[in-house]
Amino acid sequence: MPLRFLTAGESHGPAVLTILEGMPAGLPLSAEDINPDLARRQGLSAGGKPYPGASPRMKLERDSAQILSGVMAGVTIGAPIAVQVANLDHAKWKGKAIAPMTIPRPGHADLTGALKYAHSDLRMSLERASARETTARVAAGAICRKLLAEFGVRVGSYVVEIGGVRADLTDMPLEDRVARALESDIACPDETAAASMRARIEAVIRAKDTLGGVFEVVALGVPPGLGSHVHWDRRLSGRLAQALLSIHAMKGVEIGDAFENAKKTGTQVHDEILLADDGDSTAGGGRLLRPTNRAGGLEGGITTGQPIVLRVAMKPIATTLTPLNSVDLASGEPRPVEYERSDFCAVPRAGVIGEAMVCFVLADALLEKLGGDSLAEMKPRFEALRRACLSDLLMSNEPTVFWGTEEQNT
Numbered sequence: 001m002p003l004r005f006l007t008a009g010e011s012h013g014p015a016v017l018t019i020l021e022g023m024p025a026g027l028p029l030s031a032e033d034i035n036p037d038l039a040r041r042q043g044l045s046a047g048g049k050p051y052p053g054a055s056p057r058m059k060l061e062r063d064s065a066q067i068l069s070g071v072m073a074g075v076t077i078g079a080p081i082a083v084q085v086a087n088l089d090h091a092k093w094k095g096k097a098i099a100p101m102t103i104p105r106p107g108h109a110d111l112t113g114a115l116k117y118a119h120s121d122l123r124m125s126l127e128r129a130s131a132r133e134t135t136a137r138v139a140a141g142a143i144c145r146k147l148l149a150e151f152g153v154r155v156g157s158y159v160v161e162i163g164g165v166r167a168d169l170t171d172m173p174l175e176d177r178v179a180r181a182l183e184s185d186i187a188c189p190d191e192t193a194a195a196s197m198r199a200r201i202e203a204v205i206r207a208k209d210t211l212g213g214v215f216e217v218v219a220l221g222v223p224p225g226l227g228s229h230v231h232w233d234r235r236l237s238g239r240l241a242q243a244l245l246s247i248h249a250m251k252g253v254e255i256g257d258a259f260e261n262a263k264k265t266g267t268q269v270h271d272e273i274l275l276a277d278d279g280d281s282t283a284g285g286g287r288l289l290r291p292t293n294r295a296g297g298l299e300g301g302i303t304t305g306q307p308i309v310l311r312v313a314m315k316p317i318a319t320t321l322t323p324l325n326s327v328d329l330a331s332g333e334p335r336p337v338e339y340e341r342s343d344f345c346a347v348p349r350a351g352v353i354g355e356a357m358v359c360f361v362l363a364d365a366l367l368e369k370l371g372g373d374s375l376a377e378m379k380p381r382f383e384a385l386r387r388a389c390l391s392d393l394l395m396s397n398e399p400t401v402f403w404g405t406e407e408q409n410t
């Protein structure tokens, strides 16, 4: 797999870092391509309003990317790209004597990390296990997003459920969902549901508790033929699911209508392949048509050319103002957990992290498909792929418009 990235850094250390390796040369790139996604991860909607339920730390810090390598004169040079984001909170912790933490919080890596690494101070685990690490992922994802945009691929997300309150997005095109979520202070395209979600979060804060929820990540304009059916670790469905489940607190991933489909019969579920009788094809007879997309854009671990639709379940935040029971590992006595500043609901902030991971997997798969060390090398190969798809095989699709047609994905 041509693309890879590593992250480093602790929650209250000086900075978090990303090294992204395998990016082709010739991609225009600056910190301005990364900072808007960092702001969304911090809980600031596109309008600059903070998401409800975000931790006060999000108001304290303004993340800003510093590109340390791999870019010269504003374009990538094919070398590893290192990005640093400073932890402004670090100054407050630097040099301070902090008492060891010995009461593990349920739902965190405190106990499991201590058992694995033999830490007596649980901070040694929680500092790296913290979702602060996702800042570095978002930086890597933003660079991958820039590459994908060169080929017309767009990735977005929106909240569909918080604490049991569900958005009704029936008949709302995917494009509109993403656009409306960017304007919403809770990243939800359904305004009525958004109001109820806000109220639900306010109620849970008053009740000294926390919430989780569900968001969707969609990829539009994805060419067919990314991924492969030939081996388990090349199936794009598995790679996307793994990438999303690797995000802190994500406990379920669904591709397309997977769980609804599981209740139905085969003839009700599978997206039929029809011939459009518009006579546009040189293959004789017409173009292929997929009128539905219940499969979520993936068949046999390979992209179909339809939108990729992924649903992700986030567990409720594990740090609760109402203390959960635990045990002080220093004394062996039962003790309630001690509270530290925390989000009450992070679902609106989580979508952009999901986008980052999907951007990374798709950029990797695109590079695999096209090869090439520079954009200049990739572009003609991509055009050849598009021409082959349009003339030999494919494709038109209503209502989910297929890749390569004039109309874009809905």
Ligand SMILES: Cc1cc2nc3c(=O)[nH]c(=O)nc-3n(C[C@H](O)[C@H](O)[C@H](O)COP(=O)(O)O)c2cc1C
Binding pocket: 055, 107, 108, 109, 129, 130, 131, 134, 247, 248, 249, 250, 317, 318, 319, 341, 342, 343, 344, 346, 349, 350, 353
């Ligand atoms: C964007 C985001 C923000 C989070 N903020 C918090 C938080 O403020 N407090 C908290 O207890 N957990 C928070 N979490 C979740 C913890 O990181 C997560 O519960 C912990 O890593 C354990 O989950 P795991 O078992 O999936 O690793 C957040 C997660 C994400 C993705």
